[in-house]
Amino acid sequence: MSLQLLFDALALGGIHAIAALGIALIFGVMRLVNFAHGQFIACAVFALILPSADALAVLGLGRLPAPVLVPVILSVGAGLALAAEALVFRPMRNASPVTLMVGSFALGVALQNLLLVLYGGRPKAISLWAGLGHPVRIGSAEVPLLQLIVIAAIIVILVGLALLLRRSRIGLEMRAAAEDFGMARMLGVPANRVISGAFALSGSLAAVVALVLVAQTGIADVRMGGQIMLVAFIATVVGGMGSLSGAVVAGLGIGAVSALLQAGLPPEARPFRDAFLYAAVILVLLFRPQGLFAPVGTRTRV
Amino acid sequence: MVLALDQVGVAFGGFRALSEVTLAVAPGQIVGLIGPNGAGKTTCVNVLTGFQRPTSGRVLLAGRAVSGLAAHRIRRAGVARTFQAGRLFTGLDVLDNLACTGVGLGLRRREAEHQASALLAWLGIATLESRPAAGLPYTDERRVAIARALMGGPRFLLLDEPAAGMSETEAADLAAVIRRIALERGIGCLLIEHNVGLVLSLASDVVVLDGGRVIERGDRAVILGSQAVREAYLGANLPEAA
Numbered sequence: 001m002s003l004q005l006l007f008d009a010l011a012l013g014g015i016h017a018i019a020a021l022g023i024a025l026i027f028g029v030m031r032l033v034n035f036a037h038g039q040f041i042a043c044a045v046f047a048l049i050l051p052s053a054d055a056l057a058v059l060g061l062g063r064l065p066a067p068v069l070v071p072v073i074l075s076v077g078a079g080l081a082l083a084a085e086a087l088v089f090r091p092m093r094n095a096s097p098v099t100l101m102v103g104s105f106a107l108g109v110a111l112q113n114l115l116l117v118l119y120g121g122r123p124k125a126i127s128l129w130a131g132l133g134h135p136v137r138i139g140s141a142e143v144p145l146l147q148l149i150v151i152a153a154i155i156v157i158l159v160g161l162a163l164l165l166r167r168s169r170i171g172l173e174m175r176a177a178a179e180d181f182g183m184a185r186m187l188g189v190p191a192n193r194v195i196s197g198a199f200a201l202s203g204s205l206a207a208v209v210a211l212v213l214v215a216q217t218g219i220a221d222v223r224m225g226g227q228i229m230l231v232a233f234i235a236t237v238v239g240g241m242g243s244l245s246g247a248v249v250a251g252l253g254i255g256a257v258s259a260l261l262q263a264g265l266p267p268e269a270r271p272f273r274d275a276f277l278y279a280a281v282i283l284v285l286l287f288r289p290q291g292l293f294a295p296v297g298t299r300t301r302v
Numbered sequence: 303m304v305l306a307l308d309q310v311g312v313a314f315g316g317f318r319a320l321s322e323v324t325l326a327v328a329p330g331q332i333v334g335l336i337g338p339n340g341a342g343k344t345t346c347v348n349v350l351t352g353f354q355r356p357t358s359g360r361v362l363l364a365g366r367a368v369s370g371l372a373a374h375r376i377r378r379a380g381v382a383r384t385f386q387a388g389r390l391f392t393g394l395d396v397l398d399n400l401a402c403t404g405v406g407l408g409l410r411r412r413e414a415e416h417q418a419s420a421l422l423a424w425l426g427i428a429t430l431e432s433r434p435a436a437g438l439p440y441t442d443e444r445r446v447a448i449a450r451a452l453m454g455g456p457r458f459l460l461l462d463e464p465a466a467g468m469s470e471t472e473a474a475d476l477a478a479v480i481r482r483i484a485l486e487r488g489i490g491c492l493l494i495e496h497n498v499g500l501v502l503s504l505a506s507d508v509v510v511l512d513g514g515r516v517i518e519r520g521d522r523a524v525i526l527g528s529q530a531v532r533e534a535y536l537g538a539n540l541p542e543a544a
Contacts, residue, residue, distance in 0.1 A: 188406030
């Protein structure tokens, strides 16, 4: 495998892993499949630019220098997710998972239409961190600097999140709540703090995905969250709903396989790349319907 | 400083799970709660711990009504419980299972781990500390669940069928643990058990439920001599009156 391909696979897989984590975190603590996650991503993208219906985006927040911009956009993502939790999901706290899921669809549609009203429906060209496109030579490969930054950022995020979950107080509470929420509450873990924490984390992860997508593609599109949300959702299912490590591994795997297929398939078969990918997903689920790393907590409880 | 149900009733739709149940546990006292399946024993525990709101009546903690409080607030106020199926977090190790409770109660992570170690040692299961909670032997699982409930130094402990599925020897070991909890820690214990012999040997006061009502209460002699209890348990093995 060429070095180039390895970097492509890592970058694509990493983004899917981060998106899948955002979904798995929330599913873990409240059994909610948050289909609005894709719109969280889209909102974080559009937060970069000023509202207008023009085809060329005018940067608003996006003009801030990166060391300020990144935390600001992460806070926008976290704030949006927290608001969604407080306004939409908290009143539905004791509803069934299906009701919650439908609620998340409704929230997604509402957010998408809000963006349509503010920004119009046409995809916009957006130039964020244009300087990061220039290639860096590593061994035999020429890799865009952006891709290296993305890979490094993803490693930092995954390690940071693992440490947070393992070492910190809120992390311990989240792991316990993810396994048996009622029990965790009973033991004194306040439900609101854990759920808000999970939403804030999930929202910031959505913002990370948004920044990477914009920098990579140079496009802001109201529908851009949908595609990655689909792949990320598939990754959480393959990984085992609610298993964070499962979501990461499956996200990485799906991204990597996708990059490998793109490079390895004969040219005439390439348009069917996703069909091959989803066939592989179906095969995995046929043999392990509970996902690769089904968390113990999802077994039937007494 | 008493934990009490005062004339508590619970209805699920048209079904009355509890009717006018009154009981009280004092610090250091072991109170038994027995009754046939479906008598409302676990519902009592759920009401006492804030997992079930009573339809009527009050839950009193040190004279203060706590009936409307959320479960974690009642836990913070010092009322802990164990569950029928243990319900440890199987993805966490034993120490983290305890530490999680400490943290939920507001301790710092480090303090919670210290307290957890000390409790495991007190219960003689310090060697289990770093074992994953999944796959613990049955009796160890129960002890860990009790240790977890003792985190934060509760004033009351509600034990929901702690001896279910245990042999006589194992149940006797458990009885010793419960006695120590009441005597050495001054914790008031409410013991729910199918093993009536175990309850009668431990509890100074026993409440008998049937069909959601208290049908008898008193010490060992009263319970063993009661015609109502005998009828409720018809077909079950009640130890012969001494």
